[in-house]
Amino acid sequence: MIEEILLNITPHEVRAAFVTDSVLQEIYIERRLHQGLVGNIYKGKVHRVLPGIQAAFIDIGLDRAAFLHVSDLQTKTPDTNIRDMLQQGQDILVQVYKDSLGSKGVRVTTQLTIPGRYLVFVPGMQQLAFSQRITDESVRARLSQMLTVTPAGGYVFRTAAAVATQSELTAESEHLPAAWTDVLARSKSAKVGELIYAEMPIELRLLRDRVTDSITRIRVDQSAAVVQMHAFTKRHMPNLTDRIEYHPSTQPIFDIYSVEAQLQKALHRKVYLKSGGYLIFDQTEAMTTIDVNTGSFLGHGNQEDTIFKTNVEAISVIARQVRLRNLGGIIIIDFIDMSDLQHKDQLLQLLTEALSKDNVRTEVSELSSLGLVQLTRKRTRESLERVLCVPCPVCHQRGTVKSLETMGYEILRELQHTARNFAWPGFSILAAAVVVEYLCTDQAHRLKELELEVGRPIKLQVESTYTQEHYDILPMSEKE
Ligand SMILES: [Zn+2]
Known part of the structure; x- marks a missing residue:
């Protein structure tokens, strides 16, 4: 399996394509104008406290005030009342953990963290903790031996820590608290609305958060970014440095593997299956529905078998499209009706397996008597359609126009x-x-x-x- 990342960098937009064996799996698009703020720490001021919903609006210098819920306060007990914790006009350090989606403003927390590749430094936490993905008890035990909690705070071991060396962990356990000391120093003299700690640019963030040893090659079409990325990998992940290459911008980088064309297709409503069947994707405010259809030709053989095969074929396509389109929230899949109970069980198992490769957590419901399955996928970023498109001005989102x-x-x-x-x-x-x-x-x-x-x-x-x-x-x- 060849896993690659193609990075297309222009002054107004950065696009990162994750490609496996020449098939586009996932795309990140970040526009300078709507640059994500997740991870940034600001010096804010409490604008309003709303005891009714146990939340507060915090002015952090953006057009819209940030939203802080009581559950995102650092020191709290189950019966903490936000009215006792915050006063209007009070200065406060907050970190963005969710960008504004749709009409909602950004969400912030006072549980500040400084992330690294293997560790997340949590100021004030007096223990070591583990990513949910590190499930092996022996790995947890081994990692616990490698670090100690500092008076300033503790660490969360990220998934990548499982393969880190002692010296890699030690280095990071030193530079993350140092960054935190900087944050504290800067916050003293900063004005309200000032950015105290900025998350890294997308090209470095990808290296830190998403690149593992399984990535074969990273091609980048901007030489300045390559220099920065090399500097980053030499310091934090030296064995990856040679895999980052400059791709001359004379030939569009997304022409490789026809990524641009694959991306365009990810906006289509209809997706064809090799067997002749097809899927229909419908995205509304509330949910996405995916309808599985056989082609008009059902074959002469066993119909139940043909239907099962089409449903199975649909699963891998759905898993890829869900990730590529970055669908979030509720997704309803309408499989073609099957009567065989064993087939139903198998289908559900295959679906769960296919979705487990996704970076974003997805829950899978039982198959209903009508052949419906409900997926609940954590909403992280805006969907691809929301990033790239606006509602259709011709049909006013009906999807059809008058004849x-x-x-x-x-x-x-x-x-x-x-x-x-x-x-x-x-x-x-x-x-x-x-x-x-x-x-x-x-x-x-x-x-x-x-x-x-x-x-x-x-x-x-x-x-x-x-x-x-x-x-x-x-x-x-x-x-x-
Ligand atoms: Zn239209």
Whole structure:
């Protein structure tokens, strides 16, 4: 298996493509304008305390105040009341842990952390802790021997720590608390709204958080970033340095493995399966539904077998698309109905397996009697569609537009109505080219009739900026 990362860096946007055996698996897009703030520590001021919802709004110098819930306070007990903990106008150090999604502002916590590659330093914590993904007790025991808690704080071992050496862990256990000491020093003189600790740029963050020894190659199309990345790996992960290469920008880096084309396809509603079946993805505010369909051809053999095979084939495609599209929240999969109970069990097991490779946690429900499965996937970033697209201005998110026939009749009806109410010398119909073409071919006869009926001329005019559903009826000027 060849795992690669292609990094496309421009002044306004950074895109990172994770590719396995030339198939695009995941994409990160960060735009400078909407740069994520997760990990940043700010000096804030309590703007308002809301005891009713046990939360507070914190001014951290952004357009919108940040949201701090009582459960995100560092010192709390089950019956802590936020009113006793915070006062309006009070200065406070907070760290962003969730970017603003949709209409919500950023969420912050006072449980500050300084992350490294193997460790997360937690100021004030008097113990060692482990990532949920380190489940092996012997690994936990071994790691516990390698570090000690400092008076300033403790550490959480990240997944990558399982393969770290003593010297790697020691080095990190020294430089993370040093960074924290810097934060404290800076916070004393800082003004409200000031950024005290900035999360690393995306190219270094990827190296720290997402790159493991299994990555074969990292290609980057900006030489300055390569220099920075090399400096980072030499210090923190030397065996990876040789795998980071500069890709000259003369040839678009996303042309490799046709990543650009694969990315475009990840926005399509319909995804084909090799067997001829297909999937339909529908994303709404509340959830995403994925509908599994057989092609029209069901074959002559055993139907139950064909259906099972199509469902199984759909699973790997769904697992990849969920990750690639970065779907979050509730996802309902509508599998093709099967009657065989063993097949149902197998399907659920395969689905759980396929989703376990995902970096983001996903829960899988039972298969309902109607063949529905509900996935709950942690919402981390905005979905790919939300990052790249806006609601369709043509169909207003219906997904369909009125047909030419419907538009034609609507316009002719409206013209009749206008003629009755206005003593204009004539009428200009402004519409999209396809609509005008339809009116003067298929409806030419009806148009002539209408002209006689209203006793005034009717003129058609193409308005290239109009969409299919958009038209205007205006008075014809005297000159015409
Ligand atoms: Zn549309």
